[in-house]
Amino acid sequence: xxxxxxxxxxxxxxxxxxxxxxxxxxxxxxxxxxxxxxxxxxxxxxxxxxxxxxxxxxxxxxxxxxxxxxxxxxxxxxxxxxxxxxxxxxxxxxxxxxxxxxxxxxxxxxxxxxxxxxxxxxxxxxxxxxxxxxxxxxxxxxxxxxxxxxxxxxxxxxxxxxxxxxxxxxxxxxxxxxxxxxxxxxxxxxxxxxxxxxxxxxxxxxxxxxxxxxxxxxx
Amino acid sequence: xxxxxxxxxxxxxxxxxxxxxxxxxxxxxxxxxxxxxxxxxxxxxxxxxxxxxxxxxxxxxxxxxxxxxxxxxxxxxxxxxxxxxxxxxxxxxxxxxxxxxxxxxxxxxxxxxxxxxxxxxxxxxxxxxxxxxxxxxxxxxxxxxxxxxxxxxxxxxxxxxxxxxxxxxxxxxxxxxxxxxxxxxxxxxxxxxxxxxxxxxxxxxxxxxxxxxxxxxxxxxxxxxxxxxxxxxxxxxxxxxxxxxxxxxxxxxxxxxxxxxxxxxxxxxxxxxxxxxxxxx
Numbered sequence: 001x002x003x004x005x006x007x008x009x010x011x012x013x014x015x016x017x018x019x020x021x022x023x024x025x026x027x028x029x030x031x032x033x034x035x036x037x038x039x040x041x042x043x044x045x046x047x048x049x050x051x052x053x054x055x056x057x058x059x060x061x062x063x064x065x066x067x068x069x070x071x072x073x074x075x076x077x078x079x080x081x082x083x084x085x086x087x088x089x090x091x092x093x094x095x096x097x098x099x100x101x102x103x104x105x106x107x108x109x110x111x112x113x114x115x116x117x118x119x120x121x122x123x124x125x126x127x128x129x130x131x132x133x134x135x136x137x138x139x140x141x142x143x144x145x146x147x148x149x150x151x152x153x154x155x156x157x158x159x160x161x162x163x164x165x166x167x168x169x170x171x172x173x174x175x176x177x178x179x180x181x182x183x184x185x186x187x188x189x190x191x192x193x194x195x196x197x198x199x200x201x202x203x204x205x206x207x208x209x210x211x212x213x214x215x216x217x218x219x
Numbered sequence: 220x221x222x223x224x225x226x227x228x229x230x231x232x233x234x235x236x237x238x239x240x241x242x243x244x245x246x247x248x249x250x251x252x253x254x255x256x257x258x259x260x261x262x263x264x265x266x267x268x269x270x271x272x273x274x275x276x277x278x279x280x281x282x283x284x285x286x287x288x289x290x291x292x293x294x295x296x297x298x299x300x301x302x303x304x305x306x307x308x309x310x311x312x313x314x315x316x317x318x319x320x321x322x323x324x325x326x327x328x329x330x331x332x333x334x335x336x337x338x339x340x341x342x343x344x345x346x347x348x349x350x351x352x353x354x355x356x357x358x359x360x361x362x363x364x365x366x367x368x369x370x371x372x373x374x375x376x377x378x379x380x381x382x383x384x385x386x387x388x389x390x391x392x393x394x395x396x397x398x399x400x401x402x403x404x405x406x407x408x409x410x411x412x413x414x415x416x417x418x419x420x421x422x423x424x425x426x427x428x429x430x431x432x433x434x435x436x437x438x439x440x441x442x443x444x445x446x447x448x449x450x451x452x453x454x455x456x457x458x459x460x461x462x463x464x465x466x467x468x469x470x471x472x473x474x475x476x477x478x479x480x481x482x483x484x485x486x487x488x489x490x491x492x493x494x495x496x497x498x499x500x
Contacts, residue, residue: 039226
């Protein structure tokens with residue numbers, strides 16, 4: 001008998017172009033954020049797992065050749081990658097008797113690989129921080145704009161009743177809600193990945209000298 | 220990076236699925252909580268219909284004559300005066316049985332006999348007037364006169380039977396010629412409906428800066444049992460407050476009095492115009 005409200009999506013359909021633009025930006029932010037979260041989560045989990053397994057093998061087996069062969073199985077782990085780079089540099093040495101020079105070259109190779117690995121680990125994560133910081137403000141911009149338009153419409157309709165004011169404000173607040181919906185997972189993801197990356201970096205820092213020592217002390 | 224693009228596609232698809240699910244959920248929820256087509260507001264106590272309903276006209280024989288005759292009496296008793304004043308006051312929450320009470324009072328009063336005489340005298344006067352105008356009486360004109368008189372008598376009687384207090388007063392005011400009870404049952408019903416809706420209309424013109432040019436044209440569909448089955452806004456006002464107040468007033472007024480028997484068993488459409496100016500009058 002009486003007309004029914006369609007809900008939030010009905011309000012979105014009535015929203016102005018600026019609010020719609022803000023909402024589409026926030027939607028794209030949210031999509032990219034979730035893609036980064038999923039991608040990084042799987043990548044870091046694999047890296048940590050493989051590094052852990054490789055370290056166990058490394059401390060069990062003293063033969064560098066065998067360790068290198070085992071490290072070939074781990075494509076995503078940071079520590080196996082670093083060990084491989086060190087081993088390749090060690091194999092490339094012309095004069096293995098010069099321990100000082102060999103150590104310097106292997107250390108340099110390991111450091112270079114560690115840097116590359118750190119970069120790989122941190123890729124795309126800053127975008128999460130950006131979304132977490134800016135999405136609420138973008139949403140707030142949409143809300144402010146929507147309320148501005150709403151008040152303008154109220155002045156045109158010449159009615160100050162709640163029934164006239166509420167729909168416009170409700171429509172405008174959707175932008176803030178969308179901003180928060182995009183920002184909250186991004187912030188959570190950013191904090192989690194930062195912590196995981198810190199753990200891996202600490203491992204790299206800690207075990208790199210061990211690798212150098214293992215390569216130089218090879219029987 | 221290829222894996223990241225794959226995740227990007229997955230995220231986009233997930234967002235699309237979530238949005239679609241939310242839309243479907245809202246539609247489903249709206250469909251689940253949809254208001255029934257027929258609204259029955261039992262809390263509203265309805266006033267008696269002005270034009271006289273079937274219950275009133277189906278009253279006992281003694282009660283049929285009394286209202287008109289007594290109201291036409293030049294010097295009625297205090298009880299009769301009360302009956303005349305009651306409809307004029309137009310109380311918003313009248314009980315449906317109230318219009319019957321004056322009849323009972325009048326019926327038992329000794330003033331009912333002079334009322335009959337008065338009616339008879341009025342009929343005689345009309346007859347005399349007609350006789351004077353038609354001086355050379357011819358057989359055909361006499362028969363026409365008789366039939367006219369019979370019709371007039373029927374009208375007067377039906378005005379007495381069909382009307383409550385309100386219509387009775389109007390018919391007497393017009394010297395028995397107006398006959399609002401028989402002449403326009405639909406009009407009187409419309410008036411009753413309009414008064415009910417207006418009484419339920421909660422609207423303050425103060426909230427509007429400018430009330431000029433704000434009018435709402437509404438059509439309502441009334442079922443034979445008086446329930447409002449549909450509200451159609453032919454033209455809405457720019458103020459949503461006014462539109463909502465009209466909608467609420469109509470919703471609050473359902474069910475309306477039962478449709479007069481003349482309308483049959485089909486539903487009727489009645490149109491209204493709501494404007495802030497009208498309210499301020």
